[in-house]
Amino acid sequence: MKSNQLTDSNARALFVPSKRDAAMLATLGLAALALALFFRYAVIQNTPLALSCEAGEESLICHVRLAVILLFTWNVFGVVAMVAAIQLWRPNVTAFGIGLVFALLGLVLYNTRLSALAIALLVLSLARPAPEAR
Template identity: 65%
Template structure:
C-alpha cells in the first residue's frame, strides 16, 4: 500500500490529469470554432496540440501506455508505475481510448489485492 504522502501526490496527479484531459477534449478537440480554424490551415500552437492529441488517441497511445504501466504495477508494485498508469488511464478514459484504459484501471485495482507482507 502506498504511504499517505504518496496517496496525496497520486490524488493530485489524478485530478490534474483529469482536468487536462477534459480541457483537451471539450476545450480544444470538440470546440467547433477551433476545429474549423485548424482545418482551414491555421498554424497556431493550439492546432498543433489538437493534431498531436488526435494522432495519439488514433494510435491508442494513452490506453497502451496505461496498460503497460498497470502491468508493471501488477508485476512489481511501485509508486511510479501506479502514477503513470493512473495518469494515462484517466487521459485515455476521457480521450477515447476506453478499452485499454479500462483494462488498465482494472489491473491497477487488482495490484492492491495482495497478501500483506509478513514482518518479523
C-alpha cells in the first residue's frame, strides 16, 4: 500500500493545454482546414483555372497554385508536421500548434501518410507528463 502512495505522489501532471491555448489551437486548426479546403477545391482542382494556368497565364493565383502543388509534391506539409510532432518527448504548445496546422494542411492536401502519423504522435503527446517548470 505504501508503494502505491509513493507512485501517486511522484506522478507528474499530464501535458494539457490551458483553456486559452486550447481555444487558440482550435482556431488555428479550423483556419488551417479552411485554407487547405480552399486551396484544394477552389485553386488546385478548379478545372478552368488549371487550364488557364497550364496555358501560360501569369497571375498571382497561378503562382500560388504552382507553389502549393510543389509543396505537396515534395511532402513538405507532412515532413514539417512530423518534425513538429517530435515534441512528443518534451511537449509544448508552440510545437503542438505548428504540428497541428501542418498536419491538417497535409491531410487535405495529399500528404496523408506523414500527416496522419504526425496527428497520432500529437495525440500521444497529450498523454505525456508536462515539462517541469524551470
